[in-house]
Amino acid sequence: MDLTSIKAALDNESLTNTTVSVAGWVRTFRNDRFIALNDGSTIRNLQCVIDQEQVDASTRGRFTTSAAVKCTGELVASQGSGQRVEMKVTTVEVLGDSDATTYPIQPKKHSLEFLRENAHLRFRTNTYSAVFRMRHQVSFGIHEYFDLNGYNYFHAPIITASDAEGAGELFRVTTLPLEKPPRVKRSLPINYPLFNEILERYCDTVIDYVKAHETIQPQLGKYIDKHYGVPPDMPQIPGDTGLMVEYQYRHFRDLLSKKPDDLEGSIADWRIGEYIERFTANIDINLDEHMEDFNEEAKFFLSLFQRLQQGEMGASLRDFKQGTDHICKQIGYTLSKSQGDDSMRKHPARGAPIYALSFFNLFDIVQHQVDYSGDFFGRESRLTVSGQLQAELAALALGKVYTFGPTFRAENSNTTRHLAEFWMIEPECAFMDLKGDMDLAEGLCKHLIARVLKNSMDDLQFLDARLTEEESQKPQVQRSEMGLIDRLKFVLENPFERITYTEAIEILLRSKPYQKKQFQFPVEWGIDLQSEHERYLVEKHFKKPVIVTGYPATIKAFYMRTNAPGDLGYSEKGKTVAAMDVLFPGIGEIIGGSQREERLDVLEARMKEMGLDTDELWWYLDTRKFGTVPHAGFGLGLERFVLFVTGMSNIRDVIPFPRTPGSAEF
RNA sequence: UCCCUGGUAGCUCAGCUGGUUAGAGCACAUGACUGUUAAUCAUGGGGUCGCUGGUUCAAGUCCAGCCCGGGGAGCCA
Numbered sequence: 118m119d120l121t122s123i124k125a126a127l128d129n130e131s132l133t134n135t136t137v138s139v140a141g142w143v144r145t146f147r148n149d150r151f152i153a154l155n156d157g158s159t160i161r162n163l164q165c166v167i168d169q170e171q172v173d174a175s176t177r178g179r180f181t182t183s184a185a186v187k188c189t190g191e192l193v194a195s196q197g198s199g200q201r202v203e204m205k206v207t208t209v210e211v212l213g214d215s216d217a218t219t220y221p222i223q224p225k226k227h228s229l230e231f232l233r234e235n236a237h238l239r240f241r242t243n244t245y246s247a248v249f250r251m252r253h254q255v256s257f258g259i260h261e262y263f264d265l266n267g268y269n270y271f272h273a274p275i276i277t278a279s280d281a282e283g284a285g286e287l288f289r290v291t292t293l294p295l296e297k298p299p300r301v302k303r304s305l306p307i308n309y310p311l312f313n314e315i316l317e318r319y320c321d322t323v324i325d326y327v328k329a330h331e332t333i334q335p336q337l338g339k340y341i342d343k344h345y346g347v348p349p350d351m352p353q354i355p356g357d358t359g360l361m362v363e364y365q366y367r368h369f370r371d372l373l374s375k376k377p378d379d380l381e382g383s384i385a386d387w388r389i390g391e392y393i394e395r396f397t398a399n400i401d402i403n404l405d406e407h408m409e410d411f412n413e414e415a416k417f418f419l420s421l422f423q424r425l426q427q428g429e430m431g432a433s434l435r436d437f438k439q440g441t442d443h444i445c446k447q448i449g450y451t452l453s454k455s456q457g458d459d460s461m462r463k464h465p466a467r468g469a470p471i472y473a474l475s476f477f478n479l480f481d482i483v484q485h486q487v488d489y490s491g492d493f494f495g496r497e498s499r500l501t502v503s504g505q506l507q508a509e510l511a512a513l514a515l516g517k518v519y520t521f522g523p524t525f526r527a528e529n530s531n532t533t534r535h536l537a538e539f540w541m542i543e544p545e546c547a548f549m550d551l552k553g554d555m556d557l558a559e560g561l562c563k564h565l566i567a568r569v570l571k572n573s574m575d576d577l578q579f580l581d582a583r584l585t586e587e588e589s590q591k592p593q594v595q596r597s598e599m600g601l602i603d604r605l606k607f608v609l610e611n612p613f614e615r616i617t618y619t620e621a622i623e624i625l626l627r628s629k630p631y632q633k634k635q636f637q638f639p640v641e642w643g644i645d646l647q648s649e650h651e652r653y654l655v656e657k658h659f660k661k662p663v664i665v666t667g668y669p670a671t672i673k674a675f676y677m678r679t680n681a682p683g684d685l686g687y688s689e690k691g692k693t694v695a696a697m698d699v700l701f702p703g704i705g706e707i708i709g710g711s712q713r714e715e716r717l718d719v720l721e722a723r724m725k726e727m728g729l730d731t732d733e734l735w736w737y738l739d740t741r742k743f744g745t746v747p748h749a750g751f752g753l754g755l756e757r758f759v760l761f762v763t764g765m766s767n768i769r770d771v772i773p774f775p776r777t778p779g780s781a782e783f
Numbered sequence: 784u785c786c787c788u789g790g791u792a793g794c795u796c797a798g799c800u801g802g803u804u805a806g807a808g809c810a811c812a813u814g815a816c817u818g819u820u821a822a823u824c825a826u827g828g829g830g831u832c833g834c835u836g837g838u839u840c841a842a843g844u845c846c847a848g849c850c851c852g853g854g855g856a857g858c859c860a
Contacts, residue, residue: 148819162820169817182810199820223794223810224821230852231794286858503860528858529784541860637856648856709860754860767853779851 124158126192126202133192133202139163140187140212142241145224146180152206154186157240160247160575164195164203172209182224183241185213229770236774236783244583247576248763248771251569255759256521258568259542262561263519268544271511271518273504275525278496279733286527287499288537291492299488500525505543505750506676506737509713512545512748513740519544521755529778533767534704534757538776545750551678551685551695551712554749555664558699558708559613561753562662566609569762570602577602584764597703601764604702607661613699614659617667618646619688624658625650642690645672648705655700663700667693675727677711678747679719697751701761710751717741 121137141156141163150169153162165188167177180186190206197203221235222242232239239245260270276290293299489497504520511518524541544557569577581601588596599607616624625631625640630653638647646654646665655663667686670679670693677694680687687693699708714720720741724731731738759771769775774783 145819145821147822148816150817151819151822153820164820166818195818197818197820218793218811221793225794225809226821227794234852524860526859530858531784532856532858533854535859539860706860752860757860 120187122158123154123156123161123163126163126204127159127161127200133194136189136191136207137204138187138189139165139204140185143180143182143184143186143215145182146177149177152180152186152188152209154188155241155246157246160243160250160579161200164197164200165190165206165209166203167206167209171207176209176211179211179214181215181217181220183220183222183238184211184215186210187212229767233769233775240773243579245770247573247579248759248765249773250576251573251580251763252755252759252771254569254572255565255762256540256755258565259519259521259561259755261568262564263517263544266517266557266560268517268519268546269511269515271504271508271515271520273501273507273520273522273543275501275523276494276498277501278494278498279506286529287502288525288527290494290498290500291489293487293489293492299491301486301488502526503541503543503752505545505752506734508543508545508750509676509737509748510740512547512750513744513746516548517544517546531778533769534760536756536768536772536775536777539768539772540755542753542755543750545748547746547748549712549749550747551666551697551749554710554712554751555613555615555666555697558664558697558710558751558753559662562613562699562708562758563609565758566605566762570605570609577605580764604764605762611661613662613664615664615666616654617686617688618665618669618693619667619686619690621646621650621654621665624654628653628658642688643669643671651700651705655702655705660702662702664697665700666695666697668696668698670694670723673711675724675729676713676720678714679723695749699751701757703766704757704761707757707761708751708753710749712747712749715741715745715747717745 119138120140121132123139123141126132126137126139139154139156141154144153144155144162146152150167152165152167154165155162165186169177187210188204188206189208190204192202193205195201195203220238222232222238227242229244232242232245240249263270487497489495492498501524503524504522508518508520520541520543522540523538525538526535527537528535544561546553546557549557584601597604619642622640622642625636630636630649631640636647636649636653638644638649640650645668654665655661667680667684667688669691670677671691673694673696677696680693680695684695686695695712697708697710698706699710701707714723717738720738721731724734756768756771760766760768763771765771769777
């Protein structure tokens, strides 16, 4: 088919008064005469005018929304006012029908939520076609920028075996059978006294918990089968640990066979839990009376899990560490919520039995450790969360490299700016310090903005209008002062604000919301900046992108360079590292980077301090042994940047098929 | 994972403190129309009120659990 794109048909004046063919999808068919045709080459439609005498009624009836149509005819100056040229159609052919009664996208405004559920068809809407054309412009612009600056495109592996990168939860990659994975044979070094302590103190409580639960929750049986039921092929575990699993299992089984009448009395031993409120209706229990008891128990368990985290367990398993870490967070959260803090609703306290169950769960992880030696790679492997460490290796030879590829995080995060699968750009440059890193980051952002302003003006104008309309629905206070295009121009033309973490804290301490106690989280040197703090700095105080450097070492990753007096971001208030975060209005952290620690002794000391295994990253440390040099880099989330340039607000709307917890349709 | 909020026609939403046959706009179907711009006008069809259980003479409406969506928080890019 010799086709002309609609973009060319509309823009290329030399085509006017010539005969061409176009093909696309019908947007609307008006007055039995006008087809608004779109082929995706531009957001604008070509108006194709049908001569009713030449096209019979049955064919005209097939020009339904989203039908694929090919039109041939002369491009002529339009009689109507909405467009410069239109096509006087001589022949028209329906390439693919679209049944209007079942086609979900209607010629009207749809909610983004609805279109997200129809992600396979949403590209046919103005908004999404504009977004994805711009996504292309941004992607291509990234390669363009780095190429112009002498960077080599570097492909970091997607499958990694290293588990010390420290950036979030990872997806496993395995060919082992999930139903029955091989288990490690040798028994692990386990701190039995600690287990016994818990067993003696809490097993009865757990059992009571299960009993009481059973009376009101018939599904509990299923739950126990799923989480605590011992599979028939359970290996024999030697010694007292085997007995313990057996003991736990039998008790749960016993309880399930008992009738509710037998449970009388045990309920009196109950501690406060999230289910207690349900019981207060039937049984005379006052929540407040037990709050003190509960807090004591939660504190006990917190200390217990903290001990386990510090290795008293004797086992150094990643899953185990994550498990205890998670529970520590939960208990800490519950404690802080249940005590004071009037601004928040009281969190329904979880009872100690819940934590005891959690403990048993952790125990289960240790007992059933999987043997990965027979797995595909002969070791535990996962999907990458960052190509940075590998990029560093390349940068320390090629000088300048950047990665641009998919990244995976198994975090259960459900927000408008997180995805489980996203695209990240990670440049890494030898002989570059933090200042150079900031210049590179700012230069990249500006290059990309300049590019979309140059190449995507049609789409930007549409998205600008869309955003303005959306904003007009919001209350006045929440509206942004600038339209999309103005905002992009503003960011392009003004330097980013550069401040240190210490300065940021000082600004926050002097700020109105802090003094009026409007911040939910405390502000003091050493804390991590919360969303509300970042938003204040970017959206209220500076009103432009801000780069914050020199964060406290305690809240940043091991590979970041420790600051000494005289370094940018050094503070007398505590140890800081050469980190930098670029914060954008409406999005928050769009770039996170740092100058890397190039001094072997400092790096090793810091890894040990953070409990990381230096043996596992031997290859990384080797670069510090052989010709180490200062270097720096950062990570840019592609989707977050696309969010910014398109003015969209949910990250799920700027990636074709979003992968998020509980959702991988299409 | 936590907090808040929602789930009623294909879509967007109304349905007050439980009470007759559950509504509107758009979409869709049929008809009209030689210039429309999300065309317009007339007529018509369309609903297990997210699921399960409970309270009640009576549940879209009240209660509990579960599922799904949206916003915010944490984790981060």
